[in-house]
Amino acid sequence: MDRILSQKNILITGGTSALGSAFVREALQAGATVYFTYHQNEARAKELTELGAKGFPLNLADQEAIDHFQREFRSQLKILHVLIHNAALTHDATIQNMSEKDWDETISVNLKAPYLLIKKLLALLFRAKPSKIFFIVSHAALQGIFGASNYAASKAGLVGLAKSLAQELGRKEVLVNCVNPGFMKSRMTEGLPESVIEKNLRESTLGKLSDPGEVAKFLVYLSSDQMTQVSGQVFHFESRKT
Numbered sequence: 001m002d003r004i005l006s007q008k009n010i011l012i013t014g015g016t017s018a019l020g021s022a023f024v025r026e027a028l029q030a031g032a033t034v035y036f037t038y039h040q041n042e043a044r045a046k047e048l049t050e051l052g053a054k055g056f057p058l059n060l061a062d063q064e065a066i067d068h069f070q071r072e073f074r075s076q077l078k079i080l081h082v083l084i085h086n087a088a089l090t091h092d093a094t095i096q097n098m099s100e101k102d103w104d105e106t107i108s109v110n111l112k113a114p115y116l117l118i119k120k121l122l123a124l125l126f127r128a129k130p131s132k133i134f135f136i137v138s139h140a141a142l143q144g145i146f147g148a149s150n151y152a153a154s155k156a157g158l159v160g161l162a163k164s165l166a167q168e169l170g171r172k173e174v175l176v177n178c179v180n181p182g183f184m185k186s187r188m189t190e191g192l193p194e195s196v197i198e199k200n201l202r203e204s205t206l207g208k209l210s211d212p213g214e215v216a217k218f219l220v221y222l223s224s225d226q227m228t229q230v231s232g233q234v235f236h237f238e239s240r241k242t
Contacts, residue, residue, distance in 0.1 A: 003031030004224040009080050009128075010034050011073070013117070014087030015048060015055060016041035019136065019181055022216035023084070024048050030220050035073070037087065060087055060113035061105050070120035080124035082223045085114040085158070086136045092148045103150045110154030114161070122174075130173040130228050134219065135162050137178045137234065159234060166232030175231040179219060182210035182237045210237055 010027055014020045015036025021044055027034045028051055037058040038045045045055040056073070059065050089109040091102035114135065125131040140148065141155035159178055166176040215237055221227065222235070 003029075004226065005220060006031035008032045008082060008223065009077055010082040010084070010223060011036070011080060011121070012084040012086050013037045013058075013060065013113070014039075015053070016044035017086065018184065018212040019215055020086045021048060022212040023086070023219050024053050025051065026213070026216040026220045027223070028052050030224070032082075032223075037069070039087070060109045061089070063108075063112075063116065066113060066116050067120070070117065073121070074124065078124065079127040080121055080131065081128040082132045082134070083117065083121060083125060084134045084136065084219065084223075085117070087113070088136070088151070088154075090148060090151050092151070094147050095149055098150060106150040107154050107157075110151065111157045111161075114158065118165070125174055126172055130175055132223060133162070133165065133169075133174065133176045134222065135159070135176075135178045137180050139180060139182070139236075141178075141180070142234075162234075163232045170231055175228070177222070177231060178234040179215070179222070180234060180236045181212075181215040184210040184212055184215070 005027055008031070010032045012020055012023055012027075012034070013036070015024050016038040020036065024034050024036055025048070034053040035056065036045075036048065036053055037056045037060070039057070039059055045057075049055050054076075056069055058069050087109065089106050091098070091106050093099075093102065118133065125133070135158040137158050138145075138151070138155045140152040141159050145152045162176045162178045165174075169176060218235075218237065
């Protein structure tokens with residue numbers, strides 16, 4: 001891939017996930033300076049750091065930890081070209097069995113943390129023209145999902161947040177979009193019953209799972225200067241049968 005992200009500073013949360021780590025690798029190859037957050041996967045974080053990325057351990061459910069991170073991050077650079085909110089948490093249960101703790105923690109990581117990071121890092125984004133914010137969402141945001149109303153609500157909230165921020169920040173040359181990567185094998189889905197995986201395959205118009213590497217390449221393109229006039233959109237990497 002051409003170095004289409006040369007001289008770009010990029011921050012992605014959840015950098016050690018399947019999609020996150022694929023993106024970090026692709027973005028580095030495309031010439032970007034890449035920063036990522038991670039929660040517990042020290043081994044994967046070390047691999048990405050050895051490739052040239054800069055990792056920050058961060059619990060996105062902890063507001064004080066977010067505040068400490070943003071201060072350290074802002075001390076290291078003065079301009080941010082791309083911010084990707086990829087980290088996500090699941091606490092699956094039907095609503096009658098879901099604890100308030102599991103609801104609150106899911107909303108905190110998936111929806112409140114992006115809000116806090118944008119607030120803290122907006123000044124860095126304003127210095128890049130254009131700059132970009134991406135939210136990694138899910139088909140659950142639009143269609144709902146049985147047994148994961150907290151996750152679906154958080155992802156639907158990101159769609160609404162993106163569309164609103166696109167209007168608020170457009171004149172500042174900050175583009176805000178969502179990417180739905182489709183159903184892929186990852187840490188979040190590896191524990192699902194085979195029947196659930198088969199159901200998602202049946203509902204996919206392509207009849208296959210999404211490839212994190214291909215989604216990462218798509219994100220690299222969106223992060224580049226080859227896309228500068230699109231905001232407030234949801235990019236669906238694969239469609240679903242209705």
